[in-house]
Structure formats: C-alpha cells, structure tokens
Amino acid sequence: MMSSEEHFLDWVRDAHAMEKQAESMLEKMAARLEHYPDLKLRIEQHIEETREQQVLVQSVIDRYDTSRSVIKDTAGKLSAFGQAMGGMMTEDEVVKGAISGNVFENFEIASYTSLIAAAEKINDSESVAIFTRIREQEIAMADWTLKHLPDVTQQFLIRSETPGVEAKK
Known part of the structure; x- marks a missing residue:
C-alpha cells in the first residue's frame, strides 16, 4: 500500500512529464503558425512559463531527495494525447489546435488542483505555493485561449474563403 507522500511524489513526477509534453506541443504549434x-x-510566452514550471516541479522532486535515476519516465502516458493535439496537419489545424490547447490547459489546471490538495494533506506548504502559482498561469492561459478562440476561428474562416490566401497556419 502506497502512502500519501508516495502517491504525491508519483503525481509530481507525472506533472513534470506533463510539462515536458506541453513544451513539446507548444513548440510544434508555434513553429507552424x-x-x-x-x-x-x-504560445511563445507560455512556452517560457512552461519551462519555468518544469524547474519548479523538479524542485519539489529534488526536495524529497528522489534520485533522478529511479524516476520513471511518464512522458509516454501523455504522448498519445500530445500527438493528437500537437501533430495535427489538417486544413483547419489552427482551429483544432486552439481548441485542443484549451483542453490541455484545463487538464493541467485539474492536475495542479489535485496536487495542491495532496500537498495540503501531507503538510507541504512549499509545494502548495509552487503548484498554486503554476495553476494560476495555467488558468490565465486557459482563459486566454477560450477568449481568443472566436477570433482565431473567424480569422481562419475569412482566410479560407479568400482565394490565394493560406488559412491553415
């Protein structure tokens, strides 16, 4: 049976992998736009935030003296999800990518909400502060993507109806 702390650390490692996956997806998206x-x-601003988030999440792992050599690689858990969102090459990829980006941000918000609760349970106030800060950045990005989705959609539709204009990227 795993302790609360062991579950917490497992989820922190998952969060680190999630941020690595997010960085990869965001870089691919930004490169194509x-x-x-x-x-x-x-997206480029959020890539910088994501890199900072990786460092913060790693600092939690390091505080628990978890050897990096024994940390399981959880990137595979999210790779299918990431490929579905980051690897789109469809005609309407910018719209689907914007929708998927919002979905992923909300996934991250939920993940950090759970981590905050777990950190509170094990009385780790430093991790609560770190994950609260990260969650605020994810909320800001999710809000931004949702607010701008209509504009991205309409820009795409206008571009796709204009002869000789590429709408895709």
Whole structure:
C-alpha cells in the first residue's frame, strides 16, 4: 500500500512529464503558425512559463531527495494525447489546435488542483505555493485561449474563403 507522500511524489513526477509534453506541443504549434501573430506570441510566452514550471516541479522532486535515476519516465502516458493535439496537419489545424490547447490547459489546471490538495494533506506548504502559482498561469492561459478562440476561428474562416490566401497556419 502506497502512502500519501508516495502517491504525491508519483503525481509530481507525472506533472513534470506533463510539462515536458506541453513544451513539446507548444513548440510544434508555434513553429507552424505563420498567419496568427497574437496566438503565436501568446504560445511563445507560455512556452517560457512552461519551462519555468518544469524547474519548479523538479524542485519539489529534488526536495524529497528522489534520485533522478529511479524516476520513471511518464512522458509516454501523455504522448498519445500530445500527438493528437500537437501533430495535427489538417486544413483547419489552427482551429483544432486552439481548441485542443484549451483542453490541455484545463487538464493541467485539474492536475495542479489535485496536487495542491495532496500537498495540503501531507503538510507541504512549499509545494502548495509552487503548484498554486503554476495553476494560476495555467488558468490565465486557459482563459486566454477560450477568449481568443472566436477570433482565431473567424480569422481562419475569412482566410479560407479568400482565394490565394493560406488559412491553415
């Protein structure tokens, strides 16, 4: 039977893998965007936040003296999800990518909400503060993606109806 602390650390490692996956997906999305400068800029800003989040999550792992060599690689858990969102090459990929980005941000919000509760249960106030800070960034990104989804959708539709104009990226 696993202790609360063991479950917590397992979930923290999952969160680290989730942030690695997020960085990869966001980089792929940003690299393909050509005609949606606001979306590209916000994604690039969130890539920097994501990199900082990885360091913060790793600091929690390090505080528990968990050897990096025994940390399981959980990236595979999210890779199928990430490929579904990050690897789209469909005609309407910018719209589907924006929708998927919002879904992933909400997944991260839920993950950090659970981690905050677990950190509270094991009386780890430092981790509560770290995960609360990260969750606020994820909430801000989710709110931004939801607020801008209509604009991205309409820009795509206008571009797709204009002869000789590429709408895809």
